[in-house]
Amino acid sequence: MKDIFNIKRFGKYFVSDLGSAIANFGLSLLLLSSAGVIVYLLMGFFSLITSGAWDGSGPAIRFATLAISYIVLMISMPVKCYGHLTDKRSGSAWLMIPASTPEKYLSMLLITTLVIPVIFFGIQCGLDAILCAIDPGCGDSFFTLLGTVPGLVNEIPEIAVADFVSDMMRPYSFIDDHIYGILTFLLGAICFKSNKSAKTILCLIGLSMGISMIVSPVVLHGMVSIAGSLEEISDPSVIFNLSLFDNLKIFDTVSDLVITAALLIAVYFRLRTLKH
């Protein structure tokens, strides 16, 4: 049992692993976390030069910056932190560290899906709050905006009449997307030897196309058979009120769980069978 999981050894390993992740990705993390402030300052200076008045970025631009920098983080962080495992030199040294595969795996998951994203969002939202406190022209901070999202969802008419749409737009529903987004790029980082992010994106595109080619005709056929005709289903309000969509929330949850579980197993299996 001691050779499978030892909490004391895991603690030691986690601290070392975190230190290594920060050494490899710390500067990039700081830069990405400050993207909102950087964009705000750039826009402010630009407006100062062109119009003579300070006008930093508003909530929409800052939110877009947050989203873009998060996507960059999701793509680049696993490669920077763990991409070296496929390299003979670094990978051999990593494999020879006396900790078990479950310990290394859990540490890797905690760092990539929890610790680094929490630091990223913490710094982004913290800096944004400071910015909004200093400059009232910024509008609402992310913290304030986050509180209004559920209300906004309820105000979306027509297309969002079905429960699953409004539920899927609530902030907590993005947690699973976040986890499997990170896991996908983590798997790419420890599987591909070069061009890790590009190859992962290409694989995702390929997989999406393949799955769409198989699933789309089946779904379309089901919708037509329930609605009666192809014309009927061209109206979104009709589509989302079809009985076919009653269980879509469950389908969405189950499919997310299956994808996440498959990725978790694939990452573990890859770590277990890594050779140099």
Added chain:
Amino acid sequence: MIVISNLGFSYGQVPVLKNISMKLEEGKIYGLLGENGVGKTTLLTLLCGLKKPQMGSIDVDGYNPYDRKPSFLADQYYLSDEVAAVNMKAIDYARNYGKFWEKFDMGKFLEIMKIFENDPEQKMNKMSCGQLKKTWISFALSCNTRYIFMDEPTNGLDIPSKAQFRKAVTKYTSEDSTLVISTHQVRDLENIIDPIIILDRQDVLLNATVEEISEKLYFDYSNEKIEGALYSEMTPGGCVQVLVNTGSEESKVNIEALFNTVHLHKELVKGMFAK
């Protein structure tokens, strides 16, 4: 003790190790020699668990290396021929990762770094190839493990560093530790390796101590050409000839000459040293 039984490994369709069997006893510094491509690095990576044997088995004190159990990993260290330039100061790396090896000694690490005239405060990714190698050698020896596997440790070291390496290995390796050093630079390690293993393509040609070798082979350094010598080579200082030792005479083993003799007379030497 390491017991290798009928070990086989191939890269795709290319067999590298075939039916290899041998025992490595504790407390010895094995020199693993062989031509390019005979599988020295492959054997070392199999011994430390970086690769999985495709045939046969390896038993290291009851462990299967490929299981990579922490208790096994904590008692061995593998130093690759190409070492990683970690984005950390050498001392930080030692502090950060040394704690995983129970017997790791920070004092020893700093002492060996000093012998190598290496700065522990320097970032590893800013070091030259030789400095980096010396840092990893220092770390490997400071872990105080029972087994240390080194692949070409003197590659990239300058002339003084090679002497420093010999000093560090002899001074800082505990008596019950087993070192397996793969090398082409036999002269760098001539006085520290014993026994000597010579690998051939898919075979072990020799696994014998220096004493056993000098009992069975005689190394003549005179300038006279001797009839019946198994191997002879002109050197700037004279001549080295290898003969079958019929009269139990003592001589200093010349590893390069031994290596060439073994390759010229594979079956004869294998027969002589068969246990």
